[in-house]
Amino acid sequence: xxxxxxAGHVGLPLSHTYRFGSILKGGCVREVDMLNGAQVIVDxxxxxxxxxxxxxxxxxxxxxxDALYERTDDIKTISVHHESVAGFAADxxxxxxGQPTATFTSCGPGSANLPIALGNAFLDSVPFMxxxxxxxxxxxNRAPFQELYRxxxxxxxxxxxxxxKHVFQPTRGEMVPLAVRQAWKTMVTGRPGPVVIDVPYDVxxxxxxxxxxxxxxxxxxxxxxxxxxxxxxITAVDMLLAAERPVILVGQGxxxxxxxxxxxxxxxxxxxxxxxxxxxxxxxxxxxPLALGVVARAGHYQANHATRQADVLLALGVRFDDRTSSxxxxxxxxxxxxxxxxxxxxxxxxxxxxxxxxxxLMADVRTFIRQILAELDRxxxxxxxxxxxxxxxxEIDNYRREGxxxxxxxxxxxxxxxxxxxxxxxxxxxxxxxxxxxxDIGVHHNWLVNFCKPTRPNSLIGSMGFGxxxxxxxxxxxxxxxxxxxxxxxxxxxxxxxxxxxxLGTAVEYALPVVWVVWNxxxxxxxxxxxxxxxxxxxxxxxxxxxxxxxxxxxxxxAMARSAGIEGVRVDRAADLGEAIQKGIAANCPYLxxxxxxxxxxxxxxxxxxxxxxxxxxxxIGRRYKPPKNRTS
Numbered sequence: 120x121x122x123x124x125x126a127g128h129v130g131l132p133l134s135h136t137y138r139f140g141s142i143l144k145g146g147c148v149r150e151v152d153m154l155n156g157a158q159v160i161v162d163x164x165x166x167x168x169x170x171x172x173x174x175x176x177x178x179x180x181x182x183x184x185d186a187l188y189e190r191t192d193d194i195k196t197i198s199v200h201h202e203s204v205a206g207f208a209a210d211x212x213x214x215x216x217g218q219p220t221a222t223f224t225s226c227g228p229g230s231a232n233l234p235i236a237l238g239n240a241f242l243d244s245v246p247f248m249x250x251x252x253x254x255x256x257x258x259x260n261r262a263p264f265q266e267l268y269r270x271x272x273x274x275x276x277x278x279x280x281x282x283x284k285h286v287f288q289p290t291r292g293e294m295v296p297l298a299v300r301q302a303w304k305t306m307v308t309g310r311p312g313p314v315v316i317d318v319p320y321d322v323x324x325x326x327x328x329x330x331x332x333x334x335x336x337x338x339x340x341x342x343x344x345x346x347x348x349x350x351x352x353i354t355a356v357d358m359l360l361a362a363e364r365p366v367i368l369v370g371q372g373x374x375x376x377x378x379x380x381x382x383x384x385x386x387x388x389x390x391x392x393x394x395x396x397x398x399x400x401x402x403x404x405x406x407x408p409l410a411l412g413v414v415a416r417a418g419h420y421q422a423n424h425a426t427r428q429a430d431v432l433l434a435l436g437v438r439f440d441d442r443t444s445s446x447x448x449x450x451x452x453x454x455x456x457x458x459x460x461x462x463x464x465x466x467x468x469x470x471x472x473x474x475x476x477x478x479x480l481m482a483d484v485r486t487f488i489r490q491i492l493a494e495l496d497r498x499x500x501x502x503x504x505x506x507x508x509x510x511x512x513x514e515i516d517n518y519r520r521e522g523x524x525x526x527x528x529x530x531x532x533x534x535x536x537x538x539x540x541x542x543x544x545x546x547x548x549x550x551x552x553x554x555x556x557x558x559d560i561g562v563h564h565n566w567l568v569n570f571c572k573p574t575r576p577n578s579l580i581g582s583m584g585f586g587x588x589x590x591x592x593x594x595x596x597x598x599x600x601x602x603x604x605x606x607x608x609x610x611x612x613x614x615x616x617x618x619x620x621x622x623l624g625t626a627v628e629y630a631l632p633v634v635w636v637v638w639n640x641x642x643x644x645x646x647x648x649x650x651x652x653x654x655x656x657x658x659x660x661x662x663x664x665x666x667x668x669x670x671x672x673x674x675x676x677x678a679m680a681r682s683a684g685i686e687g688v689r690v691d692r693a694a695d696l697g698e699a700i701q702k703g704i705a706a707n708c709p710y711l712x713x714x715x716x717x718x719x720x721x722x723x724x725x726x727x728x729x730x731x732x733x734x735x736x737x738x739x740i741g742r743r744y745k746p747p748k749n750r751t752s
Contacts, residue, residue: 120290122635123141124700125596126185127643128346129259129345131533132546135722136220136396136453139713140152141158143516144157147412151327152329153325153327154326154327154328154329154330154331155182155292155319155323155324155325155327156181156289156292156318156322156323156324156325157182157185157186157318157323157324158186158189158293158327159249159295159296159299159315159327159328160183160299160318161183161186161187161194161333162190162298162331162335163299163303163331163332164194164248164522165190165193165194165220165640166219166304166331166333166334166717167334167338168193168218169194169218169219169220169221169297170195170220170600171194171195171196171197171209171220171221171249171535171600172187172194172195172196172197172198172220172221172222172223172250173197173199173204173205173206173208173209173221173222173223173256173597174196174198174199174202174222174223175198175199175200175201175202175223175224175225175226175229176198176225176381176523177204177224177225177226177227177252177578178225178226178264178320178331179187179225179226179227179228179229179252179253179254179265179320180223180224180225180226180229180251180252180323181605182323183250183252183318183323184223184322186198186214186323187203192259193605194544196686197596197600197622197629198413198625198628199593199622199625200621200622200624200625201229201619201621202222202224202229202232202234202236203232203233203235203236203587203589203593203619204589204596204619204621204622204625205222205223205224205233205236205589206222206233206235206237206239206240206247206249206298206309206313206628207236207239207589207590207592207594207597207645208235208246208292208591208593208594208596208600209221209222209236209240209242209247209597210236210239210240210245210444210590210594210597211557211580211590211595211597211598211601212247212595212597212598212600212601213245213246213247213597213601214577214580215379215555215577215597215598215601215602216340216578216601216602217375218601219246219247219248219306219307219311220247220248220597221248221249221250221433222246222247222248222249222250223249223250223252223267224249224251224252225251225252226251226252226253226265226266226275226320226729227264227265227266227267228265228495229251229252230249230251230252230275230278230279230317231278232276233249233251233390233544234278234279234282235300235545235585235589236587237249237279237282237313237315237393237656238281238282238285238290238585238587238591239584239585239586239587239590240283240312240313240583241282241283241284241312241313241584241585242584242585243371243424243582243583243584243585244310244311244312244371244372244375245311245312245313245375245396246306246307246311246312246313246314247306247313247401248306248313248314248316249279249283249314249315249316250303250315250316250318251275251315251316251317251318252317252319252320253266253317253319253320254266254273254289254319254323255319255321256273256319256321257271257321259272259319260273270389271731272512273288273316273317273319276288276315279315279396280637282313283312283313283314283315284300284305284306284312284313284314285305285314286315286317287301287302287315287316287317288316288317288318288319289316289318289322289397290319290322290324290329291322291325292322292324292326293325293326293327293328294322295318295322295328296327296328296331296332296744297314297325297332297404297665298316298457299331299332300334300337300338301600302314302315302316303334303337303338304337304338307338307343307601308338308341308343308468309343309463309465310466311375313414315660326332336404339557343465343483343668344396344483344485344486344592345465345481345483345486346482346483346484346486346487346490347463347480347482347487348480348491350492351478351480352480352487352490352491352494353494354478355433355478355491356494356498357462358431358459358477358478359391359431359461359491359506360387360389360498360501361431361475362429362430362431362459363430363507363508363511363685364425364428364429364430364431364506365389365391365429365430365433365511365512366391366392366393366394366425366426366429366431366432366433366434367385367391367392367393367394367430367432367433367435368393368394368395368396368399368414368426368432368433368437369393369394369395369396369402369403369434369435369436369437369439370383370395370398370399370434370435370436370437371396371398371436371437371583372399372435372437372464372465372484373399373401373402373436373484373485373576374399374401374402374426374482374576374577375576376436376465376484376485376486377400377436377485377576377604378436378484378485378488379402379403379576381401381485381488381489381492382402382488383407384488384492385488385491385492386403387409388492388495388501388639389495389504389505389508390409390500390505390509390512390721391409391433391508392409392410392411392425392512392515393407393409393410393411393493394411394412394413394414394422394425394426394570395410395411395412395413395414395422396413396414396415396438396443396583397415397439397443397564397568397581397583397647398437398581398584399436399437399574400412400413400568400573400579401574401576401577401578401579402576403576403712404574405572405573405574406572406574408569411425411426411515411519412569413568413569414426414443414452414453414551414726415442415443415445415452415568415612415726416442416445416446416664416707416724416726416727416728416736417565417568417569417579417723417724417726418452418454418569418724418726419522419569419724419725420518420519420521420522420525420712420724420725420740420741421515421516421518421519421521421522421640421657423445423451423517423645423724423725424518424725424727424744425452425454425518426453426517426743427451427458427744428451428454428746429458430457430458430459430460431458431461432453432455432458432459432460432461433461433463434460434462434463435463435464435484435487435488436463436464436465436484437464438469438472438473438584439453439472439473439474439730440470440583440584441674441728442583442728444473444474445726445727445728445729446727446728446729446735447473447474448525448727448729448735448743449746450743450744450745451725451726451727451738451743452726452749453474454744455474455475455682456475457746459477459478459481460475460477460478461475461476461477461478462476462478462479462480462481463479463480463481463482463484463487464481464482465481465482465484465486466481467479468733469483475641479508484563506679506692507617509535511631521740522531522688522725522740525569525739526540526569527741528546529541529624530544532693533692533693533694534689534693534717535691535692535695535715536640536715536716536717536718537690537691537692537693537696537714537715537716537728538693538717538720539562539566539638539640539715539716539717539720539722540566540713540720540722541568541693542638542693542696542716543563543566543567543568543569543570544564544570545693545696545697546567546571546610546636546700547567547570547571547572548694548697549696549697549698549701550700551573551606553575553605553606554605554606554607554608554704555577555578555580555595555598555602555605555606555607555608555609556571556573556578556579556580556608556609557580557581557590557591557594557595557598557608557609557610558579558580558581558591558609558610558611559588559589559590559591559592559609559610559611559612559615559616559642560581560582560586560587560588560590560591560612560615560643561588561612561615561638561644561645562612562638562640562645562648562721562722563610563611563612563638563647563716564581565721565722566722567571567579567581567610568581569663569722569724570605573736580594580598584746588612588614588615588618589615589618589619590615591609591611591674592608592609592611592613592615592616592618592619592620592622593619593622595607595608595609595624595633595635596622596626596629596631596633598633599631599633600631600633606634606704607632607633607634608633608634608635608700608703608704609633609634609635609636610636610638611635611636611637611638612637612638612640612643612644613637613638613639613640613642613663613673613676614642614643616635616637616676617673620679622635623683623685623709623711624683625655626685627683627684627685627709630708631709632706632707632708632709632710633702633709633710634704634709634710634711634712635701635710635711636696636712636718637676637682637711637712637713638714639673639676639714639715639716640716640717640718641661641662641663641664641671641673641718642661642663642717642718643660643662644661644718646661647661647662647718648721648728651732652721653730653733654733655656662718663694669679675689675713676689676711676713677689677711677712677713679711680710682709685708685709685710685711686703686706686708686709686711687710687711687712687713688711688712688713689713689714690712690713690714690715690717691714691715696712696714699712699714700712723736723738723739723740724738724739724740725738725739725740725741726738
């Protein structure tokens with residue numbers, strides 16, 4: 120039985136540990152160090168080498184913030200001005216560094232602002248730990264301030280269950296150590312993803328443990344880099360060696376699984392071209408002769424035309440979503456069957472979800488590739504197999520030349536507003552080789568993945584699952600904290616930036632020298648493009664205009680930046696855009712470029728996208744592929 124703490128109760132500052140008296144036989148008292156719930160969580164984060172906690176204060180989490188205050192030498196706190204910014208920053212921090220971080224939000228509306236970022240991380244398989252405050256256990260189901268109680272008491276977990284891997288809600292202090300270690304393990308093992316620990320106000324303060332769980336005992340020795348079935352590896356090699364028109368397709372499982380170097384060894388050894396989903400772009404250097412670019416509705420011609428003709432397609436860590444797969448319409452991105460699909464993923468739920476497989480293997484993609492390389496070491500006459508691929512590779516090179524010729528006029532466009540293709544090209548040219556480009560959601564993202572050429576797995580970062588606006592506006596803060604010595608640039612639409620302009624204050628407060636390029640086309644242009652394409656031009660609620668003059672309207676984003684103490688400039692010529700980016704990077708301080716971009720052109724590609732009930736788009740280059748009757752795979 121523990122006595123009341125002599126310090127740390129409401130109204131007194133928290134100490135690192137609480138001193139309790141333990142009553143022993145004979146009436147003797149032994150002092151015991153105890154950590155409260157908040158201190159256990161913070162100490163565990165420190166033990167897991169979490170460098171930052173991103174969040175926003177509220178009455179439901181000031182106890183947790185106080186525990187962070189005690190450990191300011193061990194973990195830094197980044198206070199933001201909207202909870203979704205915290206989630207996006209934590210998300211991109213991981214994508215750049217591979218180290219999960221944490222967020223903290225208060226009860227009620229504070230934590231209710233977080234699911235947009237949780238959902239984004241969940242669908243893109245990015246881990247971070249969200250610590251959410253809740254009402255005290257003694258007040259549950261009594262409708263205290265900010266309790267969600269109408270269906271079930273303190274029911275925030277039901278709100279976010281769909282948006283994360285798992286929700287933990289310890290309701291007593293002694294439950295916190297178990298919750299935090301299980302949450303961390305769930306977050307980082309198997310297919311990674313965000314987790315939530317929802318902590319009632321009083322549980323932050325309750326005595327929880329004499330010491331936190333030791334990660335060396337609970338998580339450090341767990342490996343999720345499982346290999347594939349050995350017989351399946353042999354079958355996969357047999358299929359690849361027998362193929363006449365093989366293609367490798369990579370998703371973000373390769374990028375975040377750190378499999379790029381091994382992938383390149385495999386591709387070069389067997390002379391197989393590598394196509395990518397938009398999330399997989401950059402897994403190998405985009406300038407490599409075997410790199411095909413993006414397969415998608417707006418994909419590169421050489422990529423789409425190769426993957427839809429392949430006789431064997433090796434898919435690594437990819438989901439086959441509707442945009443990659445041209446809405447699963449055969450002959451645009453893929454033709455499965457007759458193409459034989461080898462699908463490898465750490466999550467078996469993704470295998471066979473959208474296409475039938477000739478071989479499906481649950482495995483970590485890096486481990487699988489190494490298994491393939493080891494099996495190839497046991498094979499003979501591989502050079503003969505590689506030589507046989509040269510005719511197929513020459514065909515693909517012809518497709519590349521056709522695609523380059525088709526887009527070449529846009530390289531020279533010199534207009535005001537800036538031509539969007541030219542804008543993407545100038546952005547790519549202006550960035551140093553080690554730069555990190557964080558793209559937000561919008562029409563600009565399709566231009567960037569088509570005309571930017573990332574050379575590293577974390578050179579071009581975007582969101583392709585949940586697709587929330589604001590991801591790139593805020594995520595660039597996390598990128599800069601993860602890679603302080605690399606230039607970090609966000610390209611974001613005017614709509615997204617206006618939604619999350621509070622990032623300007625955060626960048627100043629923490630002296631983060633990031634550059635925002637606001638792709639200002641005075642519209643939610645990607646959606647307006649759908650209205651024009653599918654609704655006979657009936658436009659509503661998609662462009663921004665002054666009601667008095669019907670002229671284009673937006674705030675002066677450059678002036679907005681200057682009002683926050685940030686240098687802001689406006690450009691409306693392509694030649695000035697690259698120069699402004701280079702100047703912004705060299706300034707080594709927060710910098711905003713308001714770029715006037717033409718809005719009437721949306722990117723096309725070699726694939727299509729169908730909106731059921733409304734119709735489908737058409738390729739701007741090439742046409743639907745139909746396998747010859749005499750060609751079997």
